[in-house]
Amino acid sequence: MNSFTFTQATAVAGAVQDNTAHPDAAYIGGGTNLIDLMKENVARPTHLIGLKNLGLDTIETLPDGGLRLGALATNAATAWHPEVESRYPLLNQAILAGASPQLRNMATDGGNLMQRTRCYYFYDLTTPCNKREPGSGCSAIGGYNRVCGILGTSDSCIATHPSDMCVALAALDTTVRVSGPNGERTIKFEDFHRLPGDHPERDNTLEPGELITGLDLPKKGFSQNFSYLKLRDRSSYAFALVSVAAALELDGNTIIDARLALGGVAHKPWRDQEAEALLIGQPATAETFGRAAAKVLAGAKGHGANTFKIELARRAIVRALKQATEMKEVVDTNAFQNSNP
Amino acid sequence: MPQVTQAPPPATLAPTQAVSLHINGQAHTLQLAPWTTLLDALREYLDLTGTKKGCDHGQCGACTVLVDGKRINSCLSLAVMQEGTDIQTIEGMGTEGSLSPLQQAFIDHDAFQCGYCTPGQICSAQGLINEGKAKTEAEVRELMSGNVCRCGAYSNILSAVMEVVGKELKIEN
Numbered sequence: 001m002n003s004f005t006f007t008q009a010t011a012v013a014g015a016v017q018d019n020t021a022h023p024d025a026a027y028i029g030g031g032t033n034l035i036d037l038m039k040e041n042v043a044r045p046t047h048l049i050g051l052k053n054l055g056l057d058t059i060e061t062l063p064d065g066g067l068r069l070g071a072l073a074t075n076a077a078t079a080w081h082p083e084v085e086s087r088y089p090l091l092n093q094a095i096l097a098g099a100s101p102q103l104r105n106m107a108t109d110g111g112n113l114m115q116r117t118r119c120y121y122f123y124d125l126t127t128p129c130n131k132r133e134p135g136s137g138c139s140a141i142g143g144y145n146r147v148c149g150i151l152g153t154s155d156s157c158i159a160t161h162p163s164d165m166c167v168a169l170a171a172l173d174t175t176v177r178v179s180g181p182n183g184e185r186t187i188k189f190e191d192f193h194r195l196p197g198d199h200p201e202r203d204n205t206l207e208p209g210e211l212i213t214g215l216d217l218p219k220k221g222f223s224q225n226f227s228y229l230k231l232r233d234r235s236s237y238a239f240a241l242v243s244v245a246a247a248l249e250l251d252g253n254t255i256i257d258a259r260l261a262l263g264g265v266a267h268k269p270w271r272d273q274e275a276e277a278l279l280i281g282q283p284a285t286a287e288t289f290g291r292a293a294a295k296v297l298a299g300a301k302g303h304g305a306n307t308f309k310i311e312l313a314r315r316a317i318v319r320a321l322k323q324a325t326e327m328k329e330v331v332d333t334n335a336f337q338n339s340n341p
Numbered sequence: 342m343p344q345v346t347q348a349p350p351p352a353t354l355a356p357t358q359a360v361s362l363h364i365n366g367q368a369h370t371l372q373l374a375p376w377t378t379l380l381d382a383l384r385e386y387l388d389l390t391g392t393k394k395g396c397d398h399g400q401c402g403a404c405t406v407l408v409d410g411k412r413i414n415s416c417l418s419l420a421v422m423q424e425g426t427d428i429q430t431i432e433g434m435g436t437e438g439s440l441s442p443l444q445q446a447f448i449d450h451d452a453f454q455c456g457y458c459t460p461g462q463i464c465s466a467q468g469l470i471n472e473g474k475a476k477t478e479a480e481v482r483e484l485m486s487g488n489v490c491r492c493g494a495y496s497n498i499l500s501a502v503m504e505v506v507g508k509e510l511k512i513e514n
Contacts, residue, residue, distance in 0.1 A: 002376055035378070039398065080472075100402065102402060102412050103487065105413050105468070106413045236482075
């Protein structure tokens with residue numbers, strides 16, 4: 001780890017000012033990803049700004065019936081918050097599908113959005129990686145890319161965003177609240193993370209110095225029909241090869257509203273609103289689900305070792321939508337792994 | 342293999358700062374460089390070597406301690422981030438002759454071989470009990486997945502944790 005200085009911020013404005021005043025400064029929430037990246041010498045901030053005393057760790061109901069997650073609320077506190085458990089069970093499931101209990105107790109909700117890819121080459125300083133070292137090349141293309149993306153990739157980068165929580169946040173139409181040198185603004189969740197394009201070094205659309213202060217969930221939580229299906233190499237504590245957040249509103253067997261987002265397949269949580277439109281107004285059948293899955297994967301591209309993800313994702317979408325419709329396995333298996341294959 | 346060379350001496354001494362930590366009911370003030378992890382502060386500065394360094398990357402759970410009653414990986418937290426918190430390590434769990442229920446259960450169930458992961462396992466299990474979410478074997482297995490045991494004592498660790506979880510459930514009811 002390189003030498004750095006540390007300040008514990010006491011106000012949002014002060015934190016932003018401190019960030020702007022130091023070149024190569026970084027905010028630190030739980031630190032679970034950033035400290036690891038600093039140990040690996042992938043991240044080399046010269047100044048860290050602690051956020052835990054900003055009072056941003058609350059979770060509160062909004063006047064419009066939505067729910068505001070403070071950026072510094074931990075993933076564990078969020079998953080097990082009574083309002084999240086009862087009104088946004090999809091989010092509860094997605095959070096509990098990720099990391100370990102220890103990490104979820106440390107990791108913050110804002111930090112979850114800011115975590116970086118786990119592409120092997122991003123962590124390996126001896127190999128080219130456009131995300132780590134812009135212009136150096138992509139070792140994953142033509143390399144060991146089993147974990148890499150199949151949707152929205154570019155010739156510069158095929159890395160994936162590793163979060164489970166963000167897949168549910170994308171499906172639930174979350175709004176990201178940020179504060180920066182130019183004041184406060186909100187960012188729609190789908191606009192927060194970027195596709196790699198020619199600049200894979202930029203994961204998101206935050207401006208320099210901007211700080212996430214909260215996440216606003218709309219009132220509609222799809223608490224009756226939902227599924228977070230995560231497929232991985234072991235049944236706990238592993239990143240998703242493919243994950244699907246599916247949420248439905250049903251009238252009998254007819255789909256009134258639908259949400260569909262995927263993890264483990266792209267540089268950002270992959271919500272597909274055109275696929276959602278193919279579900280709405282249709283009967284909740286395997287045929288309908290298959291059409292939506294085909295739409296999501298129409299532009300998918302494999303890179304050799306990860307080509308299996310295309311068929312895996314297709315089947316996962318159909319299964320997740322079936323689980324969301326029937327809500328059977330949620331009752332049948334244990335509370336923490338109800339969506340495992 | 343890359344050639345091994347002598348690292349150049351640092352141009353300036355690393356700046357340190359006073360850090361106050363509250364550990365196992367006792368207050369400590371240390372002079373630390375900001376990059377000192379909580380794990381290194383415990384082991385290298387306070388001689389609390391019960392907490393183990395396994396992977397140092399948050400993957401194995403050997404460094405698990407409780408902060409305000411919640412289990413965390415001490416290798417992924419900086420000591421400076423823990424000012425104002427209440428830290429409990431394995432040394433604060435029990436004493437010889439007066440072991441904590443989990444410590445006693447680990448002995449009774451032969452829940453370790455080499456023992457290196459054991460302090461982390463016990464702190465993690467205590468965190469699990471504090472959370473009160475795991476009641477079945479499947480739930481305990483899932484919520485203990487952040488602790489790796491390379492001897493493979495998992496089935497006995499599960500028995501030990503289940504015994505204490507079961508007693509807690511009885512008290513609740």
